[in-house]
Amino acid sequence: MAKEVVLEKVARIEGLLNLAVVIREGRVAEARAEALEGTRLLERILLGRDYEEVPDLASRMCGVCQAIHRVTSVQALERALGVELPEQLELLRELVAIGGHLQSHILHLYFFVLPDFMGRSSVFELLPSHEPLIRRVLRLKRIANAITEIVGGRAVHPVTPVVGGFTSLPSRLKLERALALAKAFRDLVEEPVRLILSLEAPEFERRTAYVSLRGDGEIPLLKGPVAVSGRGEFQPHEYERHIRYVTESYSMARHYTLSDGSEYMVGALARLNNNYHNLSDGAREMAASFSVKFPSYSPFDNNRAQALELVHFAERAIEILDALLESPPGRARIGFEVHEGEGVAVTEAPRGLLIHHYRLDARGRVTLANIVTPTAQNYKNLEADAREFVTVLLKQGVEDLERKTEMLIRAYDPCVSCSARFFREH
Amino acid sequence: MEKPKVGIFSMSSCEGCLVQVLNLEDKILEMMRSVELVDCRLLGVKKSYDRLDIAIVEGAVMSDEEERELREIRERSKILVALGDCACHGGRFLFKDFKFDSVPVDLPRGLKSFRADPLDKYVKVDYYVYGCPIDGDDFLRLFKELLMGKEYRPAPFNVCAECVLKDNECLLDKGIPCLGPITRGGCGAVCPTSGRRCIGCRGLAEDANVDSLIEIFTKRGIEVPEYLWELKKQVGGGRRG
Ligand code: SF4
Numbered sequence: 001m002a003k004e005v006v007l008e009k010v011a012r013i014e015g016l017l018n019l020a021v022v023i024r025e026g027r028v029a030e031a032r033a034e035a036l037e038g039t040r041l042l043e044r045i046l047l048g049r050d051y052e053e054v055p056d057l058a059s060r061m062c063g064v065c066q067a068i069h070r071v072t073s074v075q076a077l078e079r080a081l082g083v084e085l086p087e088q089l090e091l092l093r094e095l096v097a098i099g100g101h102l103q104s105h106i107l108h109l110y111f112f113v114l115p116d117f118m119g120r121s122s123v124f125e126l127l128p129s130h131e132p133l134i135r136r137v138l139r140l141k142r143i144a145n146a147i148t149e150i151v152g153g154r155a156v157h158p159v160t161p162v163v164g165g166f167t168s169l170p171s172r173l174k175l176e177r178a179l180a181l182a183k184a185f186r187d188l189v190e191e192p193v194r195l196i197l198s199l200e201a202p203e204f205e206r207r208t209a210y211v212s213l214r215g216d217g218e219i220p221l222l223k224g225p226v227a228v229s230g231r232g233e234f235q236p237h238e239y240e241r242h243i244r245y246v247t248e249s250y251s252m253a254r255h256y257t258l259s260d261g262s263e264y265m266v267g268a269l270a271r272l273n274n275n276y277h278n279l280s281d282g283a284r285e286m287a288a289s290f291s292v293k294f295p296s297y298s299p300f301d302n303n304r305a306q307a308l309e310l311v312h313f314a315e316r317a318i319e320i321l322d323a324l325l326e327s328p329p330g331r332a333r334i335g336f337e338v339h340e341g342e343g344v345a346v347t348e349a350p351r352g353l354l355i356h357h358y359r360l361d362a363r364g365r366v367t368l369a370n371i372v373t374p375t376a377q378n379y380k381n382l383e384a385d386a387r388e389f390v391t392v393l394l395k396q397g398v399e400d401l402e403r404k405t406e407m408l409i410r411a412y413d414p415c416v417s418c419s420a421r422f423f424r425e426h
Numbered sequence: 427m428e429k430p431k432v433g434i435f436s437m438s439s440c441e442g443c444l445v446q447v448l449n450l451e452d453k454i455l456e457m458m459r460s461v462e463l464v465d466c467r468l469l470g471v472k473k474s475y476d477r478l479d480i481a482i483v484e485g486a487v488m489s490d491e492e493e494r495e496l497r498e499i500r501e502r503s504k505i506l507v508a509l510g511d512c513a514c515h516g517g518r519f520l521f522k523d524f525k526f527d528s529v530p531v532d533l534p535r536g537l538k539s540f541r542a543d544p545l546d547k548y549v550k551v552d553y554y555v556y557g558c559p560i561d562g563d564d565f566l567r568l569f570k571e572l573l574m575g576k577e578y579r580p581a582p583f584n585v586c587a588e589c590v591l592k593d594n595e596c597l598l599d600k601g602i603p604c605l606g607p608i609t610r611g612g613c614g615a616v617c618p619t620s621g622r623r624c625i626g627c628r629g630l631a632e633d634a635n636v637d638s639l640i641e642i643f644t645k646r647g648i649e650v651p652e653y654l655w656e657l658k659k660q661v662g663g664g665r666r667g
């Protein structure tokens with residue numbers, strides 16, 4: 001007899017997700033990640049819009065990683081219009097992206113993940129015993145927000161990045177302030193990161209393909225070829241040849257696989273598996289002192305990878321701000337002409353690879369829009385992990401099967417709202 | 427005295443508004459001392475309760491399931507607050523000129539058609555916090571006023587009112603189609619302050635005059651976007667009905 005266990009509307013993740021697990025003769029026969037979030041049809045809304053409107057709308061994909069959605073849409077449009085930014089403006093863009101990563105990782109690790117490991121159900125329950133930690137984490141979050149705000153104009157749904165650059169640039173004074181903030185973040189984050197690195201995660205490994213941007217001496221967020229671990233690389237504009245989507249009648253989201261139908265994983269773990277040697281000194285030291293090694297095949301290590309990224313990207317932000325103060329950007333926005341064109345941008349959102357693809361007509365109106373979000377790409381891998389992990393748990397006869405399975409889901413840091421955009425076509 | 431019971435819920439949304447609430451950080455901790463949060467999936471809070479004093483609902487209604495859930499929340503709650511443009515207007519500012527009927531009907535999970543409805547299409551909403559995303563301080567103000575038993579009123583003025591106070595150069599003068607004149611204020615005019623046109627995320631101002639905005643656009647040689655004509659058709663040219 002088959003039994004179906006459904007974890008309904010999993011708590012402490014962004015958006016509404018059920019995980020249904022079908023158990024037959026002590027094994028998991030099937031696992032389904034069912035995105036429940038109403039489809040928001042953003043790509044449809046974008047059709048016919050003026051390219052200038054796209055970033056404002058595209059950033060509403062997701063409240064947690066809106067910063068990177070905005071930047072990615074802008075970059076894709078720049079590709080379409082053949083706009084190339086001077087280095088300083090690119091650095092500022094990277095800073096917006098970093099601010100978003102810091103915000104998002106803090107939220108995930110300390111509000112969503114940590115309570116699991118402390119046997120609590122919410123961050124509020126942690127308050128009585130861990131008030132200093134929680135206050136520190138809130139401060140970190142405030143600092144990350146402030147950095148985003150200085151460059152992006154607002155902490156949630158930043159407004160300044162536009163095609164050709166920015167609507168306005170931060171003053172020297174503000175950049176100095178951002179630098180001080182980044183340094184404070186780096187100092188303050190040390191202890192909370194050590195805490196995450198020291199947590200004992202359930203033991204579980206399953207090797208899969210790890211897909212992320214790959215860098216030369218850096219962990220790139222906004223450029224570079226896409227690495228598929230064990231299989232080589234592809235260029236952003238070739239994405240349609242390398243990944244493809246599958247629709248599942250049980251899910252509001254699209255699910256993605258590699259071109260051969262196999263699942264893959266994106267996110268902090270994939271980034272570090274593909275770029276471990278590029279981790280900043282501070283982050284690498286911390287990894288070493290907790291014997292955290294990459295490549296790692298445990299999805300639970302996505303939490304550790306995020307923690308190390310907090311250190312890495314704080315250090316990178318300091319580097320960028322030093323460089324910008326040394327030679328400040330001249331113009332906020334460079335000129336360009338509107339014409340027909342097509343562009344793809346592939347970036348790293350906090351939760352992994354993010355693709356925006358647009359085609360514009362001669363007046364700059366959108367005639368094609370396609371957005372591939374990280375969580376949508378992870379569903380198939382999550383399902384495969386859940387099948388194996390729950391089977392192992394069943395064998396061990398553990399009692400808290402549901403809680404452990406939820407921990408697996410949370411390790412992926414899923415963001416359901418932006419993945420839910422199902423409609424036919426394409 | 428027993429602390430007021432509060433629940434925070436999400437329909438279909440990007441959860442950006444809840445993130446704005448979390449971004450209040452220390453202030454939210456303080457706030458939470460004077461209430462009892464009994465239900466919030468995002469934060470993992472789920473206590474048993476019968477009645478809620480305040481239900482805060484983010485997101486638009488997009489399915490029967492959500493409609494049912496919303497009605498249930500309404501029944502249990504003394505006060506219901508719509509949080510953000512999705513909840514207040516169904517995310518209309520996004521869907522401004524979007525034709526719902528043109529969506530292919532091959533939707534998953536047994537859905538028959540596409541919809542994105544504001545909460546007040548189905549239930550009575552007591553208070554609205556506007557914006558996409560909401561402004562954190564605006565939300566705090568609402569919360570404090572509710573706790574003190576006062577009536578919260580959203581900003582009665584338009585975005586321009588705050589924009590001029592900030593000494594911004596008016597974008598309309600540069601030929602940029604800013605919607606500030608017809609948009610409800612209260613956000614501190616964040617967008618124009620960063621040199622970005624207002625896209626109307628807080629909905630129509632109480633005294634919005636679409637005709638006069640069309641006139642301003644035309645005078646300055648700004649192409650009048652299709653959705654303004656559409657809006658004029660919907661709400662009339664002058665004061666909103
Ligand atoms: S109103 Fe905007 S920010 Fe708020 S949930 Fe809706 S889309 Fe997100």
Ligand code: SF4
Nearest residue numbers: 586589596597604606
């Ligand atoms: S920039 Fe926009 S919001 Fe500011 S005064 Fe001009 S029209 Fe109003």
Ligand code: SF4
Nearest residue numbers: 613617624625626627
């Ligand atoms: S300026 Fe306009 S678009 Fe920007 S936050 Fe305010 S109301 Fe929304």
